[in-house]
Amino acid sequence: MKFGVPAIRLSLASIARHKSRSLLTVLGILIGVAAVVMVTALSQAASSKVGGQIDSFAANALFVSPRPIQQRGVRRGGRLTDGDAKAIAREASSVVAAAPFLQTFSHIVRGEKNAATTIVGTTLPYFEVRKFEVERGQLWTESDELLKTKVCLVGSVVVRRLFAPTEDPVGQIIRIGRAPYRIIGVMKERGTSLFGEDQDDRVVMPIGSYRARVSVTWQGRADMIMASARSEEVTDRAIAQVAAILRQRHRLPDGADDDFKVGSQAELRRAERGISGALSALLLGVAAVSLIVGGVGVMNIMLVSVSERTREIGIRMSIGARRDDILSQFLVEAVVLSLGGGVLGLLLGTACALGLGFALDWPVVPTLTSMLVALGTSAAIGITFGFLPARRASTLDPIEALRTE
Structure with missing residues (x-):
């Protein structure tokens, strides 16, 4: 079987003579390859984006939230307190810090400018757990x-809304509700969190001041407790210690459900990997089906081509072309069409992935590996689905082929 220059030249000439048929052949592969490239690039970008948002917490971060439970047939809401946070920091040997956390949404005013933003009340360890850093000013x-x-x-979004670019917000007064607050620091930009919140659109203050002036709540109550384990390696031990301390403080009897939930950054990371892997597999499966459909299209159109060119095949055989020459001509033609669709699909998929990445603010970076796999898959489809039509062409009887009109 010869795959040299003559076979390629004959294949290209045939493709040029039948432009419409060639375009239909290329289209199926183009769509399939574009889908594979786009799905691969976007899934990697989404995983990177979510991973970066998870990493906005310290690697050893713990999250404690209240959870409603059934007691004696009555549904009772869970409750966390400042005392719980202090007990965790004091008694859990695998925990280095814990901070109660309260949050609401309110309007802030400076002069004639105002903005609606998230107001957070917490304690100093919050900045360690959330990895918030101060760009200007101090804690x-x-x-x-x-x-x-x-x-x-x-946060930087609040600064842009209330202050001119040349103004320094540190030391300035803003009003939250009716109370004046002095800005003592500006936090470094963080972007959007895993939960979809803009981490730069917020005001953070001492939790006592929050309770006294921003949102009057039951004294000591916390929406959540954020904590840090001593290291990532002892996170599971820290979770167990936190659970034991809270069960004792909340006086939960043996066998009763926890009225709280303890999570960790490691759990978020595992969940992200599982969801990302399952979604990528599903989307790649859909893209693979598209490629198979494209391959079937290549085979069908090549079979039509063999039927239409039966007399041409007979003439070539009668002047000395061997069966291997006919086989290689049609197989090369199928591979060229598939590779052409692969190249166009690669360009289209990359362009779509970059466009969607820009629109969604995802870090889309098409990799060389995915490009080579896409092109290799295109060639493999051409060989696999082009072999049957090529073999049928090579096994035609020259005399019968010449009789075909």
Whole structure:
């Protein structure tokens, strides 16, 4: 079987003579390859994006949230307190810090400008757990927490809404509700979190000041407790210690369900990998079906081509062409068409992936490996689905072929 220059030249000439048929052949492969390239690039980008959002927490971060339970047939909501956070920090040997956390949505005002934003009340360990850093200014002190001082830190989005580019917000006064608060720091930009919140569109203040002036709540209650294990390796031990401390503090009898839930960044990462892997497999399966359909299209159109060119095949055989020459001509033609569709699909899929990545703000970076796999798959489809039509052409009887009109 010869796959040299003559076979390629004959294949290209045939493709040029039958432009419409060739276009239909290429189209199926083009769509399939574009789908594979786009799905691969977007799934990697989505995994990278979500992974980056998960990493916005410390690697050893723990999250404790209240959970409603059934007690004696009555559904009772869970409750977390500042005391729970202090007990976790004090008694759990695998935990280095814990911070209660409260959050609401409110309007803030500076002069004639105002904005609606997230207001967070917490304690100093919150910044360690969430990996928030101060770009300008400073954090508040423990004295500010005890005295419920009216100070706060703001995110970059809040700064852009309330201040001119040349203004320094540190030391300025904003009003939250009716209370004036002095800005003592601006936090570094973080972007969107895993839960879809803009981490830069927020005001963070001491939890006592929050309770006294922003949102009057039951004293000591917390929406959530955020904590840090001593290291990523002892995270499971820290979770067990936190659960034991809270069950004792909440006086839960043996066998009773927890009225809280303890999660970790490691669990979020495992869940992200599982979901990402399952979704990628599903989408790649759909793309693979598209490629198979494209391959079937190649085979059908090549079979039609063999039927239409039966007399041509007979003439070539009568002047000395061997069966291997006929086989190689049609097989090369199928591979050229498939590779052409693969190249066009690669360009289309990459362009679509980059466009969607730009629109969604995802870090789409098509890899060389995925491109080579796409082109290799195209060639394999051409060989696999082009072999039957090529073999049928090569096994034609020259005399019968010449009789065909």
